[in-house]
Amino acid sequence: MGDPPQLRRARVNAFRRRYGASVLHLLLTLCSWALAGYAGVRLLNGDTLGVVIWFVGAAVLHDLVLLPVYGVLDRALQGVTRRRGGRRAGGGTAVNYVRVPVFLSGLLLLVWFPLVLRLVGHYTAATGLPADRFWEHWLLITAALFALSALCYAVRSWHRRPAVTGPPDSTTDARRKGQR
Template sequence: MKRRSGLRERYGASPLHLLLLLCSFALALYAGIRLLKGDPLGVVIWFVGAALLHDLVLLPLYTLTDRAAQALTGVRQAPAGGTHRMPAVNYVRVPAFLSLLLLVVWYPLVLRRVPGYRSATGLDPDVFLGRWLLLTAAFFAVSALCLLAATARRGRSHKPRREPAARERS
C-alpha cells in the first residue's frame, strides 16, 4: 500500500480550512496594527485590564452561576453506553449568553450612558432598554419552546410500544 502524505494528512484539515485560518490571522494582524497606531500604551493597558477583569472577576462569577444552574436543573453525566442528550441547563445557557452579549455590546445605550445621543443621531435613546428586555424575553421563550419540543420528542421515543391485547375466547 502506498502511503499518502498530502496536506490533509499532515495538517489534519482541508486546505480551505488552512486558507480561512490564515486569512483570519491576516485580518487580526491588520486590525491590531490599525488599533495600535493611535495610542499603543492605552490599548495595551485596556487589554491587560480586560484580561485581568475577565480572569479574576467574571470567570469565577459565571462559573459559579453555571454550577448553580446545573444543580437546579439536575444535570448528570450520560451513562457510558447511553445516548447523548443535551443537558437541560443548555436551554438556560444559550439565551443568557445571547442576552448578556447584547448587553455588553450595547450597554451604553441600554443603560442610557450616552450623553447627547439624541442630538448627535436624531434617534430616541429611551427605546434600547425595552428592546433589550423584549429580545431577552424572546430568547428565553424560544429556548423554552425548544426544551418542550425536545422533551416531547424524547418522551415519544422512550415510550414502550404496546402490543394489541389478545382477545380472549369465551
C-alpha cells in the same frame, strides 16, 4: 513532467499528518492572522496606550472576576436541574436551555451596554434617534429568548415522553390470538 499522482498524494498525506489539516486550512488561517494583524495595526495607530489598557483590563476582568462568577452560577444551575430530574431533555442537559438565552442576552448587553445602561449622552445628537428605549428593548429581547428556549424545552420534553398506553382492548387481544 511533474510528480506522479501517488507521490503527490503521499506528500499531501504527509503534510496532513504533520499539520493536522489541509493546506487550504493553513492558507485560510494565515490570511485570517494577516487580517487580524492589519486591523490591530490600524487600531493601535491612534490611542495605543488606551487600547492596550482596555484589552488588558478586559482580559483581567474576564479571567479574574467574570469567569469564576459564571462558573459558580453554572455549577449551581446544574445542581438545581439534576435535583429536579432535568438530566436530559431533547438530547442535551436541561441546563443548556438556560445557558443559550443567558449567553445571547449577555452578548447583546456586552455589545450595546453604553446604550442599554444610558452611558452615552451624545447618541441622540449624533443619530437623531432616541437613546432611552434600549433598556426596554434589551429586556424584551431577553424575555423573548427565554420564552423561546422554554418553548423548545417543552416541545423536546414532550416528544421524548414515552407513549401512554391504556388497558388492552378485547378486539386487539382477539386479533393477537388469531395471529398465533
